[in-house]
Amino acid sequence: MIKLTTENHPDSLQPDLTPLLDIIFIVMVFLLLTATVKLQSLEVSLPTAETESVSAVDNKSLTVNILEKPPYWGLDGKSYSSWDSFTQTLLIQVKNKPEFQVVIASDKSAEIQHMVKLLAFLQDNKIKATQILMDENK
Template structure:
């Protein structure tokens, strides 16, 4: 037979913190779920419809920028660059030689969007307002 030892009827000096821990845990989960994270955004002007703005380029652009899936990622004309800083310096040098340079941007399909946004941010910093984005026609 199993015998249970009786506990002394005296009060324990250690308080029961189970209820307090439950409340702290619930409040912590509530605060984590409702915490706001910062959302970064970049303003862009996009065409209203794809049919209205899609057209064949009339003349080739002076600066031809490329994004590749494998290293080196960044391309300017026929030259490819390992680092973004080298690529940035090359674009700055090329754009200073011209007034209002025309830019065309081509990217492989599997390139991460963050690289495209980084390049568009650089073009915005250089105050290049018009950029032709080269695309393949989708047969959907």
């Protein structure tokens, strides 16, 4: 028969802390994963003007219209059926009247892709748009 010897050393009475540490780490991971993270934002207070900063459009300007429905492009109120005819006419107008400013007027409900396409075209041809007309929300 096998005999067990029981030793009465003070070291033998210490509990094993490994399972306790495992549980603590599992609870910590659970709390970290389920805790809500507050999104930090920076509040910016914009200055307000006592006078209205809207200026009238100069009569020495080329107005580029972006419309909601086809044809999407217009120049000084005249619409063009294709992008190519519109760009050719715009380039001719800019070359013939270099003192004129280019003003972009877009419908509120027009798709943003047309504005991006126009701005890319203006940048490629080194045409500076001096004003962008916007509706004031009331």
